[in-house]
Amino acid sequence: MDKIKLFLVDDHKIFVEGVANLLSDQSDLTIMGWAYDGSSAIQFLRENSVDIVLTDIQMPGMTGIELTQKIKEEFPDIRIIGLSMLDKKEIVQELISSGAEGYLLKDIEKSELLTAIRKVASGEYYYSSSIAGILMKNITEKDLLTKREKEIIKLIAEENTNSMIAEKLFISEHTVESHRKNIFRKTNAKSIVGLIKYAYENNLV
Template identity: 40%
Template sequence: MYKLKVLVVDDHPMVLEGMQAMLSQIDFVLVTGLARNAYEAMELLKADMPDVVITDINMPEISGIELATKIKKEYPVIKIIAMSTFNERSYISQMIAQGASGYLLKSASKEEIEEALQTASSNKLYMSLSLELSRKEQQDITNRPTLTSREKEILILIAEGYTNPQIAEQLFVSPYTVDSHRKNLLTKFAVNNTAGLIKLAVKYGMV
């Protein structure tokens, strides 16, 4: 029987130990490693090439979202399951956007974890049962605009507090150009000023 190789990433030792204990009770799973941060995770990835990475979203230094981005870029075949407490649900959409195949709450039972792994490894999307996305959160996912690479770039600079002329200088383009992109951003986000723009951008994890 082929065992699913799983790597667990979390900065809390207790979660790491708990996950390992629960995963070891699932017969088709083999825990290949435990990482306390994204750096360790990337090391262990290279060494073991797991099938699935279960990662906490909220970690210091490098978040689970950033980690997911890196993993998907270097090893697109690896499935990623995001994990968080119920207090941090706003990040789910970001994880999904980064290619996560599932979402687990830390309150998950052994059965839920098992199901998440099975679902993810069969190329489907698993969502923690106890997880009812609020209407607003649903909207967040569906309404998040698609930005061009230039727009993303400019959005980040706006969020950093740079003005149009400053951004123009940095990007070696005309202030008019920056202004055009900025207007497009406002349109795409359906807001009418910078405050609304940045609020959404932060919530969507784009800055």
């Protein structure tokens, strides 16, 4: 079984190195590296294969939310877990709506961090218990779709092929296909007809 490739982003060097050391003894994980700002993270991801990014939210320059949006646009296969001290409803909702698959508070135990990483790597979502409470009250299935995914749903409903969507959005067909897979997973649609039905029911088209 392939190891889960992790990348860490946080402007606090001691915290990043601490998390890296904390996870270094796990046989199924590989720490690919870390960055102290969003721009450096994007540059690294363009040159290296990564499965999961663990990112702080409040960082100078590019925030964790902005970083999540950029990653999901350019690398839709990469899964993202927010790791923060912030538990404000608006911030949690914005990160999840940007495409993150998980949100953890920095006071969690090592065991919960490992559980979150493994669940997200397997295609699930994971949130700290207090965060899950916020989400249950305020996040709907539709909110889990990113802005780019909503754009693609609209184009699919207009009968555009992958190549046509790629041309219109200036992205590769591979990226379009990755977005489509994520869209079907999030909406539980089994076919194009089911997806279009979902889109109309949720006012996405």
